[in-house]
Structure formats: C-alpha cells, structure tokens
Amino acid sequence: MNNFSEVSALLKELCAAKGVSGAENEAAKAAAKLLEKYMPAKIDPLGSVTGTAGEGETHILLDAHLDQIGLIVTAIDEDGFLKVAKCGGADIRVLAAAEVTVHGKENVFGVITSTPPHLSKPEDSNKAKGFDEIAVDIGMTKEEAEKVVSLGDRITFNGAYSELLGSRVASPSIDDRAGVAAILRCLELIKDKKLGCKISVMFSVQEETGGSGAQAGAFAAAADEAIAADVSFASAPGVSGEKYAKLGGGTMIGYAPSLDYEMSRKLSEIAEKKNIPSQPEVMGGKTGTNCDEIQVSGRGVKTALLSIPLRNMHTAVEVCDLEDIESTARLMAEYITERGGKNA
Amino acid sequence: MLEMIKELCTLSGISGRENAVRDYIIEKIKDYAEYSVDPLGNLIVFKKGKNPAKNKVMLDAHMDEVGMIITAITAEGYLKFAKVGGIDSRVMLGRAVRVGDKAVNGVIGIKPVHLVDKGAEADIPKSEDLYIDIGAKDKAEAEEYVRPGDAAWFAGDFVEFGNGFVKSKALDDRAGCAILIELIRSELQYDAWFSFSTQEEIGTRGAQASAFTIAPDYAIVVETTTAADISGVKDEKRVCICGKGGTVSFMDRSTIYNKELFDKAFEVAEREGIACQPKTMVAGGNDAGAIHKSRGGVKVLTVSVPCRYLHSPSCVIKYSDVDESLKLIKAMAEEFAKW
Structure with missing residues (x-):
C-alpha cells in the first residue's frame, strides 16, 4: 500500500494500546517494549516511560506524549x-x-x-x-x-487503524502516538551510529490534562536541550490559510518565543541540507505542547518542537501522512548526529 | 438467526443499491420458495404452506439502509455527498466510512475543536459543508477510486455486547430481512407472499410497486423502530423498550393502522405467551404507508424490533426481541391467512 511499512507498523501497534490521561498503563507497556530495543526502559513515578543511552557533553531529551483524550x-x-x-x-x-x-x-x-x-x-x-x-x-x-x-x-x-489512499492513515490517538512512533523511528535510524551525545527519551503522561508528566520527567532528565514531537493542525475544509500545514508536506519546525531560536534555525538548515521535507509552524507565545513544561523545568532547557500535521484532531478519525512521521524522525536523527559530531 | 443478521448488516446497500443484500437473500431462500425480482429491484417471494390461504398475506421488510451518495469531488480531492435517508449530522461527524465499488476507506472530517470560535464548540456544521476524506492528494487521485453517484456507507463492526445486545449499522431493516428469511426457511401453515423491498428510506418507493404486484388482503410490515429507553428519557417518551418484545404500532407518520389487527396482535401474543408492546408515540413511518393505500386498500400491521439510535452507525437491539418478534409475526400471518 505504501513505502512506510516500518512507520506504519509502529504507529498501528502504538495506537492499539490504550491510555487516557492518568491511566496510560497499557500504552506505556507497549511503548516501553518498543523502546527496550534501543535502551533500558523505566517507568517514572507519574507513569511516563523513560530511557537514556549514549555518552557525550550534550544531553538531548526527546519527548512525545503517551496519553490520549x-x-x-x-x-x-x-x-x-x-x-x-x-x-x-x-x-x-x-x-x-x-x-x-x-x-x-x-x-x-x-x-x-x-x-x-x-x-x-x-x-x-x-x-x-x-x-x-x-x-x-x-x-x-x-x-x-x-x-x-x-x-x-x-x-x-473505538476506531480501526485504517489505511487511506497513498501513505495516509486514520485512527484514534494518532495524537500523539505519531510522535512516539517518530522518536522510535529516529532511534532506529541512529542505532548503528556512534553518537557523541547523551540521549534521553521520555514518553510522557498527562499532556492532554496539562503536561504534568513532561514537567516531572524533564526535571528528572535534566537535559541541556529537548525536542518534543507532537501533532499540529493540517489544512482541511474549514481549516485553510497559511497558518495551517500541508498534510504530507513534511515535519513542522516550530518557531515561537518560548522555543530556542537557534535550535529551530538549526533544524531548518539541516532539513534543507539533507532534503528532508519540512514546513515552518510559527506561534506568537507558548506552544500548547509539552515544550511549555519542559522549557522551564529545573534550571531551564533549550527546547525545540517538531510537529506532525494532523486532521480531525481529538476525534476517532485523526488523519496523518506516514511520510510526515518519517520526515520528523529523519530530521531528529540528523540533528542528533550533527550535535554529537560537534562534541566528539 | 444472529449470524444471518450479522452477515446482512455487514453488506452495504443504501437505497437504490440493494444488490448485494438481495443476492445474499436469494442464496438463503432459493431452495425453499419461488422468487422473482421486479423492475425496482424488489425481491418478491412466494412460499407454499401446508394449506392454501383464505386471504393473501404479504410480509414486508426493506433491504436498504441509510447512508450517503457522492455528489462531487473537490479540487483538493475531498468528496461531497448527499444524505440518503434521514440521518442527523451529529452521528456522522468523525465517523469512518467506505466509499464506492472499491470500498475505499474514508472519514467524515471535522474542524478541530481547538480552532472553533469560543461559544461555538457545540455548533454542528451544516449538512452541505460535510465531506468525506479518503486521503487523496488531489481531485485526480480521488477520481481513480470514486465517481459522483457512488454509494458511501458507515464502516464499523457488528458487536455483541452487554446482556444480549448487538450493535451495528443497518439493523434497520436487516433484522427484519433476517426474520423473513427465517420464516421462508421454516414450514408454514399457509401460503405466504414476501417482499424484500427497496428504497424504503427515501420514501417507501419499492413497497408501493411490490404491494401492487402481490395484491395482498393483509400485510405485515416487519421493521425496527425507535427505542428511546435511554438515560434521561422517561415513561411514554421511551416509545418502546428493548427486551419487551415486538413493538406494534397503532399510528405513525405514514399510517393509521387497522384497530382490529392491532388488538388482535395483543390478543394472540397473550394467548401464545409472546412478549409484545405498543409503540407509545406517533413517530416515524415505514412501508405500511405505501402498502395500505395499494390498489383497493390493504389492512396492515407493523411489528418492529425495538432499536436504539436508529439511522446512526451504531444501532442497538436486544437479540431476544428478534425472537419474540418472529414468533408474533408467524402467529399473526397464520391468523390473517384464515381470518
């Protein structure tokens, strides 16, 4: 059906495991099992799945939220x-x-x-x-x-994970299992590389009810930089204009006062250099994602946001393009590789 | 019969596209009765009984279900549609559907609630603004799979749940079809005529023709009807109640039923120990509206399986009501044949 079978299999498995805010156990188990391929996975006191791998001067936290509405x-x-x-x-x-x-x-x-x-x-x-x-x-x-x-x-x-035309799929809870899938796919892409940095992964709980999981998890990780992978609005009938992303148009690189401007620019540069489809998403203040909690955790964390365009957010027929998950994963992987290379 | 209802509900058959349902029914009945298909697609069946009937009795159930018909494809590749039958937009938003001969997956999209103006969070889009997204990149890609005039229908599984309940699309009126199939496959006391009718949901078109052809003295319409025995609804507003048996109508929006037949149904039910209840509200309509006016007039009875959330992708019936309805319908057909 499409050329994104690894991403599709990941997303399908993650969407099948249920986890509403504050009761993410089943989703956490599924995500932890998948994370174990790359690093030991732990469950923190609030229920978030966490893991750490690699050594280096720079410590980068990758976050996606586990819970669904x-x-x-x-x-x-x-x-x-x-x-x-x-x-x-x-x-x-x-x-x-x-x-x-x-x-x-x-x-x-x-x-x-x-x-x-x-x-x-x-x-x-x-x-x-x-x-x-x-x-x-x-x-x-x-x-x-x-x-x-x-x-x-x-x-x-309820709702089936169903394949639409091309590389588009519909399912409940793509918000934010698509982000979890992107991070797991990123780890797959960098698994054989010698990284010059330390990576922490956090699949955080309770984003949809205010971001408690990310706040606690980011404090515990105490990273230097963070990249969150979430979903954002794709254009659709009644959702039109420059403000909204094109479904299948690539990962959305966040620009906002609360996001680290250099990280955002760096991500855009890498996307261009490596021919990774991307589109900017500009916000005038905070982001409405876990970035808002991560940024101000502990002594403060430089934070970036990559978003996957999504239609029908918060319904049982959320629609995304697998290609956008893949480009999110690739950009994240290239960024980590470059940051590690500099430190090595 | 449950397995048959499941198979029938899984088939797609909006009004005017009942072919798959009709083919299925023919397979099930062809060894038990004579049948023909009329110009409107009605499946007309004659079943010989042990005895000739004094009166000609017609049993009717409709094959079509509510759904959608594709009207246009937009430049961006979205599908516009018209509703086929009465569907409340509120049960359509955010639903999975299938479209066209290739049965491609689609969804009825909605603007994310995050982007809706404050105070408008409960506002339902106008019917003409609804659309189906099949994931096409543009019009050309969509046109490879779908043409205007194609049918679309609700996706979703047939689910058995709770204490004897089932959930599916199209229980209206595949439950009725299953009851008639069961009757045709059983031994009948008297000769009987059956109409598996088309296009009930857009105004009882099929039954008008099949009633003319059969020319019955009595008819029994076998349907599903609006059970509102749900949270927050009390007493007669519940209309009928799941688990209390076949529902008999005295009046709805298309028919004033023959009082003698209505009374007889309760008399027979009591005599035979069959669960049966009256429909306690004048609402809805069915093939009886067309049949009772056919030729010189036909005495009509409607027996319905109580069904919650009618005309939604998630119709719910209690299975025991199908069994009770079948018993009552069989008994009434015998009564009318010898009346």
Missing part, C-alpha cells in the same frame, strides 16, 4: 447507563453514536446515546448535546454494570 465515568444511572465527563479535550460534536471501550475490571463495549431524527426536531441537529444529556450505553442493568465498571474508569473512542 477520552472520557471518565462519573456515575452509573438507575438504568445502568454511564454518565461521563471529559478527560482531556474531547470534542462534544463527535460524541453522538460513538463507539467506545470502558476500561473497567474488563474492557466493556459501549455506545454513546443519541436521539434518532424520528424523535427530534430538525433544528435540534444544529447543536451537539452536552454531557448532562448523553450517557454511555453498555447494555447492562445498574447491578450488572456495577460489577465491571467503577467511577473514575477511563473510556476510549
């Missing part, structure tokens, strides 16, 4: 329906009739309630229902539900 069970009603709230920035417009998995004592299938057009007024369909009006139907009575579901259980949105 989802829902959290707040109550079980008298008929066994689950009342829920957001865990991370779930989009209420895509909830009606969504298929979900409740991560209870076992994985429980569910459907988010909706009202058919036969029973609603035409104008009702202009507004999404709020959390007070919806619930998750797990086909159980209250007594049955209470045996398998507890308050606080996380809920993920």
